[in-house]
Amino acid sequence: MNKFKQQSSALPPVILEIKNLTKKFTVEGGRQLTACDNVSLCAYAGQTLGIIGESGCGKSTLVRTVLQIHLATSGEVIFEGQDLLQAKGEKARQNRRKIQMVFQDPTAAFNPKMKVKNILCEPLKNFGLLKDSEVDAKACELLRMVELPEDFKDRYPHNMSGGQRQRLGIARALSLEPKIVVCDEATSALDVSVQEKICELLVRLQKEKGITYLFICHDLGLVDLMSHQLAVMYLGNVVELLEKGRISQHAKHPYTKALLQAVFKVDFKPGEKIQPIEGEVPSPLDIPQGCPFQSRCEKCQEYCRREKPILRQIEAGHWVACHFIEW
Amino acid sequence: MLLEVKDLQISYGNKITVDSASFSLEKGEILSIVGESGSGKTTVIRALMGCLPGNGHVSSGDILFEGCSVVNNTADDWRKMCGEEMSMIFQDSGNMINPIRKVGQQFTDYIMAHKPQTSKNDAYKMAVTMLADVRLPNPDNIMNSYPFELSGGMRQRVGIAMAMVFHPKILLADEPTSALDVTTQAQIIRQIVDVRNEFNAAVIIVTHNLGVASYMSNKIIVMKNGHIVESGSREEVIGKPQHSYTKELLAAVPVVGGKRYYE
Numbered sequence: 001m002n003k004f005k006q007q008s009s010a011l012p013p014v015i016l017e018i019k020n021l022t023k024k025f026t027v028e029g030g031r032q033l034t035a036c037d038n039v040s041l042c043a044y045a046g047q048t049l050g051i052i053g054e055s056g057c058g059k060s061t062l063v064r065t066v067l068q069i070h071l072a073t074s075g076e077v078i079f080e081g082q083d084l085l086q087a088k089g090e091k092a093r094q095n096r097r098k099i100q101m102v103f104q105d106p107t108a109a110f111n112p113k114m115k116v117k118n119i120l121c122e123p124l125k126n127f128g129l130l131k132d133s134e135v136d137a138k139a140c141e142l143l144r145m146v147e148l149p150e151d152f153k154d155r156y157p158h159n160m161s162g163g164q165r166q167r168l169g170i171a172r173a174l175s176l177e178p179k180i181v182v183c184d185e186a187t188s189a190l191d192v193s194v195q196e197k198i199c200e201l202l203v204r205l206q207k208e209k210g211i212t213y214l215f216i217c218h219d220l221g222l223v224d225l226m227s228h229q230l231a232v233m234y235l236g237n238v239v240e241l242l243e244k245g246r247i248s249q250h251a252k253h254p255y256t257k258a259l260l261q262a263v264f265k266v267d268f269k270p271g272e273k274i275q276p277i278e279g280e281v282p283s284p285l286d287i288p289q290g291c292p293f294q295s296r297c298e299k300c301q302e303y304c305r306r307e308k309p310i311l312r313q314i315e316a317g318h319w320v321a322c323h324f325i326e327w
Numbered sequence: 328m329l330l331e332v333k334d335l336q337i338s339y340g341n342k343i344t345v346d347s348a349s350f351s352l353e354k355g356e357i358l359s360i361v362g363e364s365g366s367g368k369t370t371v372i373r374a375l376m377g378c379l380p381g382n383g384h385v386s387s388g389d390i391l392f393e394g395c396s397v398v399n400n401t402a403d404d405w406r407k408m409c410g411e412e413m414s415m416i417f418q419d420s421g422n423m424i425n426p427i428r429k430v431g432q433q434f435t436d437y438i439m440a441h442k443p444q445t446s447k448n449d450a451y452k453m454a455v456t457m458l459a460d461v462r463l464p465n466p467d468n469i470m471n472s473y474p475f476e477l478s479g480g481m482r483q484r485v486g487i488a489m490a491m492v493f494h495p496k497i498l499l500a501d502e503p504t505s506a507l508d509v510t511t512q513a514q515i516i517r518q519i520v521d522v523r524n525e526f527n528a529a530v531i532i533v534t535h536n537l538g539v540a541s542y543m544s545n546k547i548i549v550m551k552n553g554h555i556v557e558s559g560s561r562e563e564v565i566g567k568p569q570h571s572y573t574k575e576l577l578a579a580v581p582v583v584g585g586k587r588y589y590e
């Protein structure tokens with residue numbers, strides 16, 4: 001039994017288990033860049049695992065390694081009882097069908113010369129699941145699912161707005177009826193009003209189809225509202241893992257607390273100041289010994305520079321990697 | 328009046344993208360542009376810099392910079408203005424600078440391209456001073472780094488330092504914090520406000536974050552579908568929004584601990 005499975009309330013089964021996953025890139029001069037450092041996380045069937053952290057902290061690398069876009073340096077990813085990272089050939093191909101991805105900028109992923117219907121049906125055709133004669137009907141069905149007009153099927157993607165293209169990206173990712181959908185900053189390029197509609201769509205589809213989301217986002221507010229479980233990453237490490245709705249009142253890690261203090265509120269009072277933490281994230285090329293957050297942590301002690309804190313459970317469903325947690 | 332935009336219409340080819348846009352900016356003011364994705368925010372600020380992509384052009388209306396029209400500027404006129412009168416930072420300034428050349432080389436080249444009379448030594452000193460000014464630790468180290476060795480926040484500071492080196496009167500920023508986490512975003516926003524205070528520069532910032540707009544701006548413009556649907560002081564737009572779209576935007580801002588999507 002993996003310790004990460006312990007949670008407070010009765011939970012759906014684990015669908016994806018990331019175990020001690022590490023990804024190092026070799027960069028210029030043969031140096032090692034540690035993008036993901038021994039990450040362990042569980043995603044539950046039909047729920048959303050939110051991942052938050054700043055640009056470059058390794059969120060995309062984590063999911064890209066899970067999706068085998070990158071070759072893992074070490075670790076396991078258990079899906080349906082098997083290690084995804086060991087799967088080969090036809091098995092790997094079928095796995096890819098079950099785990100799909102929605103990107104930040106779907107335009108980059110679409111061929112501008114293809115009509116919407118062909119973009120939508122391309123994955124199904126690649127898997128030999130759709131005949132040419134069925135394309136129009138299937139495209140209409142997928143467009144309806146994401147609340148777009150059916151006559152969009154004969155358009156080209158560049159004639160559509162960012163929000164509409166993002167709906168296409170979702171429809172395409174869902175066309176193969178995946179069990180898991182990875183949303184990597186899927187709404188970051190959109191205004192908040194369109195973002196809200198896309199999130200409502202994602203949630204409706206989750207409820208209808210029991211999809212599990214890995215939802216990566218650097219907007220603390222949004223990820224809090226979307227997730228059943230929330231992982232906070234810093235410099236390639238998960239530093240805190242919380243259940244839904246807990247972050248605003250119960251966050252314990254100094255980095256998570258710093259995140260909360262730096263959120264800009266629309267209704268701030270004139271003269272009210274935000275409190276950004278000082279300093280910069282260390283380079284992933286030379287990760288310090290000890291705690292990854294030491295260079296910016298007010299509570300840092302000598303011990304933190306020597307010993308790396310491990311993620312440990314402090315209450316049901318709540319894990320923190322810090323030596324000096326205040327209660 | 329530092330900048331005055333009068334009834335501006337911008338088209339790509341013969342397709343009108345932005346229409347009847349009017350606003351003005353005084354020295355030291357911060358103006359935020361918020362609004363719908365694809366409504367023309369980037370298009371507007373690119374027009375101010377004379378750097379519309381593709382077949383984009385100002386098809387009617389006027390832009391006055393210190394009282395002089397700039398819409399008929401030649402490429403050479405723009406080159407002179409860019410960097411010295413106004414300059415721009417982007418969502419990821421790190422991507423704008425060349426990834427395989429060191430920050431220092433690029434920074435000194437940029438200075439010497441604008442001011443050819445500057446010696447390499449002086450350019451280096453100017454660059455280091457600017458980097459220290461935007462609170463980057465160990466500027467000499469930064470000069471000697473490749474962009475990928477810097478964090479997103481550090482790259483964005485380098486972008487601000489480069490943009491401000493000639494003390495331009497207007498800093499244009501297109502979603503300068505969209506790729507950053509909230510702590511780094513807060514640092515960068517504070518830095519932009521500092522730059523305004525130190526150089527008495529005016530700032531125009533495009534952002535999807537209404538909290539950021541509310542925090543830093545004197546004026547806010549709300550755009551939808553190529554039009555300015557609402558504009559006014561920060562207090563007016565945030566406190567007493569008039570247009571239904573402004574209200575919709577404000578209501579859609581996700582708030583930590585707010586209403587969950589799946590309940």
Ligand SMILES: Nc1ncnc2c1ncn2[C@@H]1O[C@H](COP(=O)(O)OP(=O)(O)OP(=O)(O)O)[C@@H](O)[C@H]1O
Nearest residue numbers: 162339344363364365366367368369370371380381
């Ligand atoms: N080079 C171009 N050629 C033709 N049309 C363009 C070009 N660049 C932008 N457009 C179109 O102009 C409109 C406004 O785009 P713009 O990039 O200014 O929007 P924006 O408000 O900055 O959006 P976002 O919030 O997504 O950044 C869009 O419909 C876009 O498709």
Ligand SMILES: Nc1ncnc2c1ncn2[C@@H]1O[C@H](COP(=O)(O)OP(=O)(O)O)[C@@H](O)[C@H]1O
Nearest residue numbers: 025033035054055056057058059060061062284
């Ligand atoms: N293909 C690659 N080669 C070398 N370094 C990489 C590569 N992809 C990502 N990195 C580095 O790994 C770190 C984590 O990046 P990434 O996973 O993209 O972060 P995030 O998605 O959280 O912004 C960064 O320092 C980044 O520069």
Ligand code: SF4
Nearest residue numbers: 291294297304322323
């Ligand atoms: S382990 Fe030490 S340095 Fe790390 S977050 Fe906790 S107190 Fe700060």
Ligand SMILES: [Mg+2]
Nearest residue numbers: 059060061184
């Ligand atoms: Mg990423």
Ligand SMILES: [Mg+2]
Nearest residue numbers: 368369370501
């Ligand atoms: Mg834009």
